[in-house]
Amino acid sequence: MVKLNSHFFKLRGGYFFAEIERRIALFQGQSSSRGSLFNLGIGDLVEPLPPSLLTALVGACEEMGRRESFRGYGPAEGYLFLREKIAAHEYANCSVSPDEIFISDGAQSDMAHFQELFDGTNRIAVLDPTYPAYVDANVMAGRTGNWGKEGKYEGITYLACTEENQFQPTPPSCPLDLIYLCCPNNPTGVSFERAKLEAWVEYAKRHGALLLIDGAYSSFVTGDGMPRTIYEIPGAKEVAVEFRTFSKSAGFTGLRCSYTVVPKEIFLEGRSLRELWKRRQETKFNGVAYPIQRAAEALFSPAGKQETGARIASYLQGTRCIRERLLSSGLSAFGGFDAPYVWCKAPEGMGSWDFFDFLLQKHQIISVPGSGFGKGGEGFIRFSGFVGPATIEGAMSKINATACYR
């Protein structure tokens, strides 16, 4: 008789985004005006693929149609041409070599899969709030207890991101093993400053812990002196794995390409972590489509860099606009400098869903309730800058023109 993995039953229902959709549909059904909505909830992209990336993509597809240039199975770790470009352009000053880079189909997949390399008894820590996929993968693997009444899984250490710590928690005194740091953090839109990351690297060395850095938004880090990769911190190559994606920097959410850096310096129990991950990938993964790796490579051409850089700058400009308009209307807003998200505090006495409903019904603005990213997100909402200027201007003029939220 087949027995199921009972840890799956601990998972909370995946109803969060469905509930957002339900409330929007309900509002649109009731609303007499039925005016268009301002969607600042979106975490996806709307701008098309940059021209030079598209050219590379189409060219590589056409190679697949000719016998002399057709390519079958590629290397599970990705083509060297792409790994070399990433090493040279993204890690120029951090001595990351191409054979420490593994190409994959998504940072989410890799972060969800990476825990397979570790024993079930490791102590897990995550930011609170943060992107939920790491927690769910560890729940499925049996590394947590049940979902408790307090809105947290038993057996996970939640690192509170609060106004008091500028949404950058410092290491605790207790020992931890696997520490997931989303940096810049989704949803708070705040990245870790150098000193904070140094403290985490120091902690990991002292406790024999491993830092698992979700750098999905690393290309948005532009602040002076802000680290763009964990490997800018001395010693990080011995204790940190970094996950990154082309989704947000190059408009690849619909094409799927990402990479994970597993430094050769990391040895656990005398074994190379890089070798373990390589074996895992060779067994369970067959690489990313060749044309998509060519499109990703084009991001590092002069034209590709210019096009994607302009795109990122434009998203960040919109994000800062959201932040400033919220602040000038009397709301408390955070993040938005090194990430395309603004973290907005609900007015006194309002919860995340209350504020979501208020913004939807009063201003036709769609946001994302912060409570969907963990208990620590309660009382906040997330605004996204992945939208055009007209949407931002329309939404923000509503907030600014009609109400002071103090």
Add this chain to the structure above:
Amino acid sequence: MVKLNSHFFKLRGGYFFAEIERRIALFQGQSSSRGSLFNLGIGDLVEPLPPSLLTALVGACEEMGRRESFRGYGPAEGYLFLREKIAAHEYANCSVSPDEIFISDGAQSDMAHFQELFDGTNRIAVLDPTYPAYVDANVMAGRTGNWGKEGKYEGITYLACTEENQFQPTPPSCPLDLIYLCCPNNPTGVSFERAKLEAWVEYAKRHGALLLIDGAYSSFVTGDGMPRTIYEIPGAKEVAVEFRTFSKSAGFTGLRCSYTVVPKEIFLEGRSLRELWKRRQETKFNGVAYPIQRAAEALFSPAGKQETGARIASYLQGTRCIRERLLSSGLSAFGGFDAPYVWCKAPEGMGSWDFFDFLLQKHQIISVPGSGFGKGGEGFIRFSGFVGPATIEGAMSKINATACYR
């Protein structure tokens, strides 16, 4: 202190294909003639993408370059347009519905991941010999004991594929839980006849077991009355999950697209297996690139069917040619009718590697030693039909012209 998943240390070294490469390089270095080799070892494709699939692929890429047709995140389970086509064309007579189909990036990935849904205590069975990825995934998950001296993992039931049972083992008397059946089987090139599959479905119902059918080569099944899918067997929708890929039928080894059928009828411990897999995929997977799903869809157009059908017929014609020439030279050869592989028995007293070396050194033919697919493959080699007529003719004329192996 981080603790590793110690089950990884049970894995045998992944040296099999590396050893083949080493021996070929050694031979080429020593050989005075340095003539070209006949590569019948290949499991990859060499023919380019069929024209109508290429047109669909390029067209969808170009959609990604225009704002009005750009697509970001797609559904984790794949686009409905592709799932509808698969249901209509591949499962026309089996009432598989689109929402029982999950698009993925590889049958290997899905088969390696599917075991996550089950408890660690389930009893695993695999064909012997067979494709090794399922075993390795279960080893990593701790569902087996150590690698034993007899060339098998402790705790796995190996279902011997032998001449006596026509390489189609029947269910044992002992209870099993998760049964991996590669059908048609790689490397033997033999598919299961209807009565044999009926016996497995009946067994699964009786024991509460689940059949995990690797149908990677299902499009090569062309024999009269041979089932092309497990769902041709009455009752199979209650006990069988089927994994399939576009890799071999459409030349997608370098593009990556596959699908898994998880019927709604399967309930275990009162829970829908389809719902569990859906949750798994939503958490750990973000879907397949949109253009690649469009290319896969084009396989079901009249032109796509014609082009891929001709390709498959050509591969099978080559495979049958290999088989006939081997037989007429006095060797024992099996398979090759419903799969692009011929399973050739080594002459009396020779092991797999002996025969591999003999073919390489005497005839400049590359094959794959059967022992790489499990203990039950010892004494055999695998020839692949994924090659052009000139290679097959060149290789087989060597064998036929020079020796009788009886």
